[in-house]
Amino acid sequence: MNTAIEFLPARCDVLIIGAGPAGSAAAITLGQAGLDVVLVDQHAFPRDKVCGDGLIPDAHQALAKLGLLDEVMQHAQLASHLSCSSPRGKRIDIQGTLAVLPRKQLDDIVCKAAVAKGARMFAPLRFTQLIEEEDRVVGAHLSQGEHTQQIRADWVILATGAVPAALSAAHITHRQGPSAVAMRCYIKNDAMASQITQLEVIFHKSLAPGYGWIFPCGNGVFNVGVGVFNTGGGLLGQRATARSKVADTNLRDMFDQLSQLSESAKQLINGGEQLGPLKGAPLRCTLEGAQLSRPGLMVTGEAAGSTYALTGEGIGKALETGILAAQAILLNGQLKEDQVRAHYHSQIDALRPRFKLYERAQIFSLYPWLADLVIWRAQKSARLRQRISGLLNETSNPGHLFTLKGLVRLFTH
Numbered sequence: 001m002n003t004a005i006e007f008l009p010a011r012c013d014v015l016i017i018g019a020g021p022a023g024s025a026a027a028i029t030l031g032q033a034g035l036d037v038v039l040v041d042q043h044a045f046p047r048d049k050v051c052g053d054g055l056i057p058d059a060h061q062a063l064a065k066l067g068l069l070d071e072v073m074q075h076a077q078l079a080s081h082l083s084c085s086s087p088r089g090k091r092i093d094i095q096g097t098l099a100v101l102p103r104k105q106l107d108d109i110v111c112k113a114a115v116a117k118g119a120r121m122f123a124p125l126r127f128t129q130l131i132e133e134e135d136r137v138v139g140a141h142l143s144q145g146e147h148t149q150q151i152r153a154d155w156v157i158l159a160t161g162a163v164p165a166a167l168s169a170a171h172i173t174h175r176q177g178p179s180a181v182a183m184r185c186y187i188k189n190d191a192m193a194s195q196i197t198q199l200e201v202i203f204h205k206s207l208a209p210g211y212g213w214i215f216p217c218g219n220g221v222f223n224v225g226v227g228v229f230n231t232g233g234g235l236l237g238q239r240a241t242a243r244s245k246v247a248d249t250n251l252r253d254m255f256d257q258l259s260q261l262s263e264s265a266k267q268l269i270n271g272g273e274q275l276g277p278l279k280g281a282p283l284r285c286t287l288e289g290a291q292l293s294r295p296g297l298m299v300t301g302e303a304a305g306s307t308y309a310l311t312g313e314g315i316g317k318a319l320e321t322g323i324l325a326a327q328a329i330l331l332n333g334q335l336k337e338d339q340v341r342a343h344y345h346s347q348i349d350a351l352r353p354r355f356k357l358y359e360r361a362q363i364f365s366l367y368p369w370l371a372d373l374v375i376w377r378a379q380k381s382a383r384l385r386q387r388i389s390g391l392l393n394e395t396s397n398p399g400h401l402f403t404l405k406g407l408v409r410l411f412t413h
């Protein structure tokens with residue numbers, strides 16, 4: 001990683017702004033194809049990123065595609081299942097390929113792999129403005145303190161995550177506000193290390209429309225947090241939007257409530273030592289909120305809304321969409337620029353049904369009694385448990401499960 005702005009080259013094939021999972025995955029894919037890639041981030045790495053640190057099956061698959069799964073799993077804490085508890089304390093265990101690795105380590109591994117594939121990394125450098133010629137993006141202005149430098153590129157990839165400032169600077173944002181906000185801290189509690197070995201998700205009416213989580217990172221350290229979502233569209237339409245709570249939720253109060261909601265949360269939080277402060281961050285979900293591309297520019301990862309509603313899981317899809325943006329750019333030459341962009345859009349469109357499903361499933365966080373009913377029903381039905389596990393593992397898409405008809409059928413069959 002280079003820290004000096006004066007060493008920034010004047011041009012490159014592809015400039016990638018943001019070295020999180022999306023940007024670094026794009027850099028790996030382009031670097032190994034032999035393109036001259038410059039990767040920049042406003043923070044020097046390794047850097048902390050506010051996250052639950054949970055790696056669900058799609059993240060495992062994308063890491064495998066990048067050749068990084070073994071390395072990541074050497075450092076990660078494996079978990080055999082996801083345990084969801086309902087407001088009335090009922091639980092279901094959903095089997096899946098799961099792990100936890102703090103983002104400071106995960107993102108550093110992925111970013112270093114990009115450098116190993118030939119990407120030149122410069123940080124801390126902040127993107128402030130695009131360079132445009134005849135309506136085409138041809139580069140960007142990057143700043144470090146008071147110094148600003150220009151870099152030109154055949155393509156620019158914006159992978160700047162959920163904070164909308166960079167999207168606004170690129171004039172491609174459709175929505176400033178977040179889809180969700182969440183807050184987490186790390187808690188050290190050695191006594192609980194052998195008791196909480198799975199990913200725990202806690203639904204409760206006092207957390208609605210949101211939830212709490214406890215994810216074990218290993219060595220007696222737990223990532224503990226709460227999140228609240230804007231629950232618009234889908235099954236509930238405007239009625240749900242009216243009950244949106246992102247703007248007026250106090251996440252600290254929610255976090256305090258979490259420590260009272262379940263015995264394990266109580267023991268963990270009250271008996272443990274908090275490592276560092278509680279930190280919050282926004283999320284952008286459902287592949288909405290920004291334009292996916294402009295001539296010369298691709299938008300990928302959470303900047304393009306690639307995080308799932310309901311669960312807030314987004315590392316896997318950030319990696320995956322970063323790979324897709326890079327693969328589309330690699331078609332340049334065989335295809336015209338418009339076709340390259342159309343190809344990327346069609347690849348993203350293919351992911352939309354899954355995102356819609358998570359959006360519709362937000363009904364569970366909005367109406368906790370429904371989560372109670374479904375968890376109660378799932379305890380009795382192996383078939384239903386299998387379908388929910390198929391959703392987590394992305395082996396099936398039980399879209400009809402979260403329609404009104406599907407929910408009624410749950411209780412009549």
Ligand SMILES: Cc1cc2nc3c(=O)[nH]c(=O)nc-3n(C[C@H](O)[C@H](O)[C@H](O)COP(=O)(O)OP(=O)(O)OC[C@H]3O[C@@H](n4cnc5c(N)ncnc54)[C@H](O)[C@@H]3O)c2cc1C
Pocket residue numbers: 017018019020021022023040041042043049050051052053054055056059125126127128159160161162163165166181182183184225227280281282283300301302303306307312313314315316318
């Ligand atoms: C509290 C919380 C809990 C979460 N829990 C989970 C979880 O358990 N599992 C999961 O899969 N997902 C989780 N997510 C979602 C996950 O964090 C995101 O989906 C993921 O980080 C998106 O990756 P990305 O590469 O698109 O963006 P990011 O990881 O946000 O990376 C963007 C990068 O761009 C850089 N950047 C931004 N603006 C500029 C600029 N102007 N100039 C230069 N660089 C810039 C940033 O410094 C950053 O490094 C959680 C999110 C939150 C907020």
